[in-house]
Amino acid sequence: MSAVMKDAVRTDSAAAGPDFDRIRADFPILSTRVGDKPLVYLDSAASAQMPQRVIDRMVRYHTHEHSNIHRAVHHLSEMATAAYELARRKVQVFLNAGSDREVIFTSGTTDAINLVMHGYGRKFVQAGDEIVISAIEHHANIVPWQMLCEEKGATLRVIPVTDAGELDFAAYQALLNPRVRLVAITHVSNALGTIVPIRDYIESAHALGIPVLVDGAQSAPHIPVDVQALGCDFYTFSGHKTCGPTGIGVLYGKAEWLEKMQPFKGGGDMIASVSFEKTTYNAIPFKFEAGTPPIMAAIALGEALDYLSGIGLEAIARREHELLDYATDEVSRIKGLRIIGTAERKAAVLSMVMAGIHPHDLGTLLNEDGVAIRTGHHCAQPVMTRFRIPATARASFAFYNTFAEVDALVLSLARAKQVFGVD
Amino acid sequence: MSVSNQLYQEVILDHNRKPRNWGALPGANHRAEGHNPLCGDHIVLTLDVGSNDTVEALGFEGEGCAICKASASMMTTAVKGRSVTEAETMVQQFRDMATGKLDPERDPHLLGRLKVFAGVKDLPSRVKCAILPWHTLHAALNNDAVASTEDPKS
Numbered sequence: 001m002s003a004v005m006k007d008a009v010r011t012d013s014a015a016a017g018p019d020f021d022r023i024r025a026d027f028p029i030l031s032t033r034v035g036d037k038p039l040v041y042l043d044s045a046a047s048a049q050m051p052q053r054v055i056d057r058m059v060r061y062h063t064h065e066h067s068n069i070h071r072a073v074h075h076l077s078e079m080a081t082a083a084y085e086l087a088r089r090k091v092q093v094f095l096n097a098g099s100d101r102e103v104i105f106t107s108g109t110t111d112a113i114n115l116v117m118h119g120y121g122r123k124f125v126q127a128g129d130e131i132v133i134s135a136i137e138h139h140a141n142i143v144p145w146q147m148l149c150e151e152k153g154a155t156l157r158v159i160p161v162t163d164a165g166e167l168d169f170a171a172y173q174a175l176l177n178p179r180v181r182l183v184a185i186t187h188v189s190n191a192l193g194t195i196v197p198i199r200d201y202i203e204s205a206h207a208l209g210i211p212v213l214v215d216g217a218q219s220a221p222h223i224p225v226d227v228q229a230l231g232c233d234f235y236t237f238s239g240h241k242t243c244g245p246t247g248i249g250v251l252y253g254k255a256e257w258l259e260k261m262q263p264f265k266g267g268g269d270m271i272a273s274v275s276f277e278k279t280t281y282n283a284i285p286f287k288f289e290a291g292t293p294p295i296m297a298a299i300a301l302g303e304a305l306d307y308l309s310g311i312g313l314e315a316i317a318r319r320e321h322e323l324l325d326y327a328t329d330e331v332s333r334i335k336g337l338r339i340i341g342t343a344e345r346k347a348a349v350l351s352m353v354m355a356g357i358h359p360h361d362l363g364t365l366l367n368e369d370g371v372a373i374r375t376g377h378h379c380a381q382p383v384m385t386r387f388r389i390p391a392t393a394r395a396s397f398a399f400y401n402t403f404a405e406v407d408a409l410v411l412s413l414a415r416a417k418q419v420f421g422v423d
Numbered sequence: 424m425s426v427s428n429q430l431y432q433e434v435i436l437d438h439n440r441k442p443r444n445w446g447a448l449p450g451a452n453h454r455a456e457g458h459n460p461l462c463g464d465h466i467v468l469t470l471d472v473g474s475n476d477t478v479e480a481l482g483f484e485g486e487g488c489a490i491c492k493a494s495a496s497m498m499t500t501a502v503k504g505r506s507v508t509e510a511e512t513m514v515q516q517f518r519d520m521a522t523g524k525l526d527p528e529r530d531p532h533l534l535g536r537l538k539v540f541a542g543v544k545d546l547p548s549r550v551k552c553a554i555l556p557w558h559t560l561h562a563a564l565n566n567d568a569v570a571s572t573e574d575p576k577s
Contacts, residue, residue: 358488391462
């Protein structure tokens with residue numbers, strides 16, 4: 001079915017789900033032009049765009065509500081505090097966390113993982129212990145654990161990945177032993193698109209009493225997540241990938257862990273009482289929220305999660321899967337183009353290498369056509385090494401992309417081949 | 424014509440497909456490796472510098488994008504036969520041109536046809552690709568074994 005027909009079918013049958021044409025119109029930036037070409041934004045895995053409603057929420061906050069939170073008894077402070085804590089509850093609902101005390105606002109996924117490294121890792125990991133991660137992690141879920149292992153004299157163990165980009169579950173189980181203090185694993189790979197069946201991984205770890213941290217940066221925006229059903233001990237995600245602003249993210253942690261952990265950053269708000277002789281810490285979640293938080297960004301994140309929930313994460317996943325299928329079919333027809341990451345279950349991420357054209361040159365040429373993709377190692381150098389490539393060109397799709405945009409990508413790839421004179 | 428169309432179509436694709444002075448130079452007395460960790464460009468440069476301080480011959484190998492490869496290829500033909508002093512001057516001039524500090528149409532320079540790379544100043548994310556071979560040349564001339572685009576002195 002052609003892209004035009006696909007887009008038309010979507011608009012016509014209201015019963016088939018949300019109207020994605022109307023939804024796309026919610027995003028003002030998508031009308032941008034690159035020179036004289038319309039923007040074709042295929043880089044949502046790096047950062048998603050923001051709907052007008054969330055932009056408006058930020059403006060409204062500073063027009064009518066802003067004040068510092070938790071500290072004053074005046075009207076604006078009460079409003080700001082209420083809005084901030086409401087956002088926390090929205091995150092709780094979005095993740096189906098058991099309590100809003102288990103939702104900690106951070107500056108992003110990277111910050112959240114570092115929080116667990118300091119709060120849990122530095123307190124409980126000792127020499128001779130092990131940390132298990134996978135071969136497809138983003139640097140944010142590798143480097144903090146390397147730092148911890150170096151400091152403590154612990155060892156990092158890595159779950160191997162297959163040529164299709166799937167993790168080897170049997171090899172993972174063989175890595176589990178009583179010395180493992182934590183399994184830190186991605187839910188969805190940003191470089192390959194692989195969706196990891198993390199419930200199985202969590203169950204195996206829990207059978208040995210090992211806690212599991214799940215990097216949800218690429219799952220929270222794209223598939224429904226229920227942290228209680230998954231059973232994960234920690235779950236992290238970033239606001240700017242869920243159509244919210246940059247500078248905000250979430251660490252979900254089971255209360256029993258958060259209560260045992262030591263604080264990450266010290267300062268105001270994370271304390272109960274301070275004297276030069278002794279300082280006592282605040283209860284969770286505040287123990288892990290030192291200083292003035294990104295209040296506006298947290299509130300905007302809450303609004304963004306409302307927006308996504310309004311469409312429905314199931315509908316979003318379905319839409320993005322259709323785009324991925326269409327794109328994969330079309331791109332597979334291009335001679336000389338190889339898709340990296342061919343797991344059976346994937347998020348809408350298409351990593352490619354083109355014979356005779358380096359990803360950076362491809363990206364530069366595609367930019368001429370207004371097509372925005374990402375090129376490089378995607379903060380996953382071990383993945384590039386494993387697949388023996390210096391870099392990939394990555395197109396990532398969100399629910400606000402269209403089938404016509406997939407066509408634009410394909411045309412642009414063909415033009416790049418022409419420019420380079422490759423067959 | 425758009426900036427990068429210009430950049431790619433004039434000369435660069437030719438040098439990318441048929442790089443000049445490709446391969447390790449036998450009997451080289453200078454060698455350096457250059458690496459751009461941000462995008463994976465990697466280059467090995469070998470030089471034969473004569474006793475009169477002339478760069479007699481150059482050879483390069485490596486893996487990277489078209490801009491890097493073409494810059495390296497054109498560099499080897501432009502620098503061959505030059506004195507070490509001239510080569511170092513060209514390194515500085517190329518850097519300045521790629522970062523918009525030198526206008527090849529107005530300012531004096533030894534770059535010749537390399538001025539085709541002037542357009543890279545409008546593609547900031549690709550500047551390091553163009554500069555890497557020159558950075559590596561500087562390292563080779565100064566007997567530093569490894570150059571990286573992420574060195575503070577680069």
